Amino acid sequence: MNPISEETLQAYVDGELGADEAAHIDAALAHDEILSQRVQQARAMRAQLKSLFDPVLDEPVPEQLSALLRPAAPAVSASTIPHATQTAHRGVGAGRRRSSRRWLLPGAAVAASLAVLAVAFWWHAGNSLVRLQDGQEFAAGALSRTLDQGLASAPDPAAVITIGLTFRSTDGHICRTFVSHASPAMAGLACHEAAGWSLPALSSYPASEGGELRQAASDLPSAVQAAVDARIRGDAFDARQERAARDGGWR
Amino acid sequence: MDPHQSVREGLLTLLPRLRRLARALAGQPADADDLVQMVLERALARSEQWRPDAPLDKWVFAIARNAWRDELRARSRSQNLFAPEEAGITTADGGSAPTQKLELAAALAALPPDHREVVALVLIEGMSYAEAAQLLEVPVGTVTSRLARARATLQAHLGNAS
Numbered sequence: 001m002n003p004i005s006e007e008t009l010q011a012y013v014d015g016e017l018g019a020d021e022a023a024h025i026d027a028a029l030a031h032d033e034i035l036s037q038r039v040q041q042a043r044a045m046r047a048q049l050k051s052l053f054d055p056v057l058d059e060p061v062p063e064q065l066s067a068l069l070r071p072a073a074p075a076v077s078a079s080t081i082p083h084a085t086q087t088a089h090r091g092v093g094a095g096r097r098r099s100s101r102r103w104l105l106p107g108a109a110v111a112a113s114l115a116v117l118a119v120a121f122w123w124h125a126g127n128s129l130v131r132l133q134d135g136q137e138f139a140a141g142a143l144s145r146t147l148d149q150g151l152a153s154a155p156d157p158a159a160v161i162t163i164g165l166t167f168r169s170t171d172g173h174i175c176r177t178f179v180s181h182a183s184p185a186m187a188g189l190a191c192h193e194a195a196g197w198s199l200p201a202l203s204s205y206p207a208s209e210g211g212e213l214r215q216a217a218s219d220l221p222s223a224v225q226a227a228v229d230a231r232i233r234g235d236a237f238d239a240r241q242e243r244a245a246r247d248g249g250w251r
Numbered sequence: 252m253d254p255h256q257s258v259r260e261g262l263l264t265l266l267p268r269l270r271r272l273a274r275a276l277a278g279q280p281a282d283a284d285d286l287v288q289m290v291l292e293r294a295l296a297r298s299e300q301w302r303p304d305a306p307l308d309k310w311v312f313a314i315a316r317n318a319w320r321d322e323l324r325a326r327s328r329s330q331n332l333f334a335p336e337e338a339g340i341t342t343a344d345g346g347s348a349p350t351q352k353l354e355l356a357a358a359l360a361a362l363p364p365d366h367r368e369v370v371a372l373v374l375i376e377g378m379s380y381a382e383a384a385q386l387l388e389v390p391v392g393t394v395t396s397r398l399a400r401a402r403a404t405l406q407a408h409l410g411n412a413s
Contacts, residue, residue, distance in 0.1 A: 006399050006402075006403070007395050007396065007399045010395075010398060010399055010402060011380075011395065014373065014374075014380070014398075016379065016380055041406065042402065045355075045374075045402065045405060045406060045409070046374050048351070048352070048355055049355065049359075049370065049374050049375050050374075050375065051352075052352055052355060052356060053271050053274055053275050053375050054271070056267070056270050056271040056274050057267040057268065057270075057271055058267075059267075059270070061266050061267065061270065062284055064284075064288065065266065065270075065284065065287055065288060065291065066263070066266070068288065068291045068292065068295070069259050069260075069262050069263045069266075069291065069295075071256070071259070132350065135350070137350065204279065
């Protein structure tokens with residue numbers, strides 16, 4: 001039998017074959033284990049891509065986008081707006097315009113590309129900062145060393161990775177937020193466990209409105225901030241508590 | 252109903268799918284929504300170019316794809332330090348994605364734009380090869396071969412990851 005080409009097989013998976021051709025593949029699949037594996041692999045990838053992006057459909061639409069589509073909004077000329085609301089309306093319009101141009105500023109473009117690249121690069125180029133153990137992500141390399149040794153109260157100006165908050169979590173572990181300023185910037189939350197620093201949150205570190213990468217570790221991506229809020233017990237450590245925790249091996 | 256109003260109401264219905272497409276192309280949520288905003292502005296400005304007998308979604312997705320390509324070009328002009336080919340992607344659920352999803356997102360981000368857009372249109376948006384070919388203004392055979400190569404690259408990344 002002629003081998004079935006990759007393109008024919010993907011057309012089968014994508015529902016692009018005519019009935020006759022599809023029946024031919026169906027028949028071949030019945031007794032060809034390898035072919036059937038290739039079909040399953042292609043179907044699995046399609047399903048994975050869907051599951052990566054379909055959640056966007058259920059996200060609330062940002063107000064700045066739906067506002068563009070409201071009947072009275074941006075298309076209305078100033079002269080038709082009742083006098084009393086003119087000032088407020090202009091204010092809203094100006095804010096929107098600024099935000100729509102934000103990504104065209106050269107500085108913002110640089111920062112945006114950095115943020116865009118972040119997760120992909122973190123994983124590929126920077127994977128020495130993360131190791132996997134039993135399917136869980138742990139800090140490795142320079143990240144692990146900084147989490148072990150670094151103090152937010154005594155920052156090393158040359159350090160690429162900076163520590164933000166240190167706190168005790170509700171389950172008793174000590175957790176620390178960090179930012180890696182190496183391109184691409186990443187932020188995350190690490191919690192000290194027997195096996196090392198686990199990473200319950202890891203996120204690209206977005207650019208600020210001004211186009212500069214944020215420097216302060218206090219201004220965290222929402223995914224990391226949410227992970228902190230979900231875990232923190234009491235207040236974050238002060239400088240003395242942070243040093244004592246380090247000297248105590250983060251127990 | 253005047254055409255501008257039809258387009259505006261159609262866009263409102265399309266917004267979730269438009270955001271999904273933009274996320275698959277541009278990657279980072281903030282960049283994707285900036286792209287969506289640009290698409291909405293362009294579509295509203297050109298609403299009289301849309302013919303009511305043509306599907307609005309294809310018309311809008313073509314605007315989105317062209318706006319994304321414009322942006323890639325603008326970035327490559329202003330910023331040679333960062334290869335536009337690598338404008339990437341994150342998962343829809345942000346930083347807490349399981350490793351497998353991160354791997355797939357990273358692999359998609361690393362695809363060249365020609366490949367990424369067929370993956371976005373066919374595998375994520377669910378267009379037929381013929382619809383994607385029409386939108387991209389290339390022959391169906393080109394869509395098929397780009398898609399096959401994109402799949403092979405993605406599969407290789409996933410294979411190496413595990």
